[in-house]
Amino acid sequence: MSDQIIKPDLKFTEAIIAAGGESLKKCYQCSTCTVVCDVTPDRKPFPRKEMLYAQWGLKDKLLASPDVWLCHQCSDCTAHCPRGAKPGEVLGAVRKMTIQEYSSPSCMGKMVNDAKFAILLFAIPTIIFLFELFIQGHLTNGIPRIPNGQLMSYSLMFPPTAYIDPVFVLTAIFAVVMFYKGVKKYWAAMAANHPEPPRKDVISAVIATIQEILTHSVFEKCGVAKDRSIAHKIVFYSFVGLAITTALAASYIYVFNYNGPYPQTNIVKWIGNVSGIALLVGITMVILNRFKNQEKSGIGSYFDWFFIFIVYGVGLTGMLAQILRLANIPVLGYPMYFAHLVFVFVLFAYAPYSKMAHMVYRTTAMVFAKYSNRS
Ligand code: SF4
Numbered sequence: 046m047s048d049q050i051i052k053p054d055l056k057f058t059e060a061i062i063a064a065g066g067e068s069l070k071k072c073y074q075c076s077t078c079t080v081v082c083d084v085t086p087d088r089k090p091f092p093r094k095e096m097l098y099a100q101w102g103l104k105d106k107l108l109a110s111p112d113v114w115l116c117h118q119c120s121d122c123t124a125h126c127p128r129g130a131k132p133g134e135v136l137g138a139v140r141k142m143t144i145q146e147y148s149s150p151s152c153m154g155k156m157v158n159d160a161k162f163a164i165l166l167f168a169i170p171t172i173i174f175l176f177e178l179f180i181q182g183h184l185t186n187g188i189p190r191i192p193n194g195q196l197m198s199y200s201l202m203f204p205p206t207a208y209i210d211p212v213f214v215l216t217a218i219f220a221v222v223m224f225y226k227g228v229k230k231y232w233a234a235m236a237a238n239h240p241e242p243p244r245k246d247v248i249s250a251v252i253a254t255i256q257e258i259l260t261h262s263v264f265e266k267c268g269v270a271k272d273r274s275i276a277h278k279i280v281f282y283s284f285v286g287l288a289i290t291t292a293l294a295a296s297y298i299y300v301f302n303y304n305g306p307y308p309q310t311n312i313v314k315w316i317g318n319v320s321g322i323a324l325l326v327g328i329t330m331v332i333l334n335r336f337k338n339q340e341k342s343g344i345g346s347y348f349d350w351f352f353i354f355i356v357y358g359v360g361l362t363g364m365l366a367q368i369l370r371l372a373n374i375p376v377l378g379y380p381m382y383f384a385h386l387v388f389v390f391v392l393f394a395y396a397p398y399s400k401m402a403h404m405v406y407r408t409t410a411m412v413f414a415k416y417s418n419r420s
């Protein structure tokens with residue numbers, strides 16, 4: 046039998062506790078959590094072993110693990126733990142630290158997850174869009190001048206091709222490049238930590254993962270907090286709908302040279318409105334579930350709530366901006382649209398560092414788990 050060198054990092058254990066895994070030390074390794082978890086693989090199941098790794102500060106094992114992302118934090122394990130430990134929360138804290146570990150630049154990971162920097166993060170897009178108003182001559186004494194005397198249209202405030210699209214195209218490129226860098230490091234760490242030969246090709250692993258995400262088939266196995274999978278599915282599909290809306294709107298602008306406003310009968314409006322309402326309904330359900338299940342799965346950390354706040358902000362300002370435009374109240378509608386742009390910027394520009402990144406890291410871990418025959 047070969048000797049294994051264990052490198053405990055007690056600072057890492059303290060960091061998990063600070064990140065929301067405060068129940069970690071209660072665990073006495075009975076394995077009840079692993080037995081009740083319906084989503085863990087049979088071979089080397091979780092979350093008991095992760096609780097041990099976390100207690101011992103085995104940072105390399107946890108941060109290079111696909112398993113921490115296979116957990117959907119349904120809280121079945123927490124509900125049955127005889128010691129009142131919360132393995133789902135501990136894994137949630139490790140997931141947050143995984144995003145911080147692999148994101149670059151790393152200072153951004155720290156800023157997005159520290160309430161002290163929240164004002165600065167919002168100030169950046171606010172200054173960008175105020176500057177755009179300034180160079181168009183829409184600022185008078187620091188207040189956006191409302192275009193008047195014609196049908197209200199937000200493209201009068203920010204012509205899309207000249208002002209909106211360059212900002213968001215650059216934001217998207219930044220997010221994609223940062224995600225690519227982070228995921229590349231994470232995949233390399235998982236491959237080094239799981240040297241067993243893979244048994245699937247990556248393409249079939251990707252296809253199986255996409256099927257699993259679209260159906261939420263694994264998430265639905267969770268028992269105690271079943272509502273979470275319903276709320277998550279609504280939010281997920283509302284994002285899909287909003288992405289389709291954006292693609293259709295872009296084709297109207299760049300193919301048909303039409304900048305809106307769209308009549309309510311237009312397909313862009315239909316998909317956008319249904320998706321926007323679904324987003325608000327889904328994220329409200331997420332919030333209610335968190336309060337309802339706080340005894341079992343915890344209320345969540347700043348990391349969770351920052352993301353919820355941003356998603357709510359995007360949905361609410363988007364719907365209100367439309368209502369105010371239809372009601373023709375420019376004095377409220379234009380500032381609301383401005384706020385909407387700021388929220389959308391915050392959602393996408395900081396996505397590689399916020400909880401939004403879980404979409405990318407979880408997908409990567411799911412692909413790796415299938416590729417390496419882990420699940
Ligand atoms: S059920 Fe609780 S005490 Fe038992 S191994 Fe899991 S976390 Fe530890």
Ligand code: SF4
Pocket residue numbers: 078081082083084085091092115116117118119120121122123132133136267
């Ligand atoms: S929270 Fe749910 S999915 Fe995660 S380890 Fe516990 S039982 Fe399994």
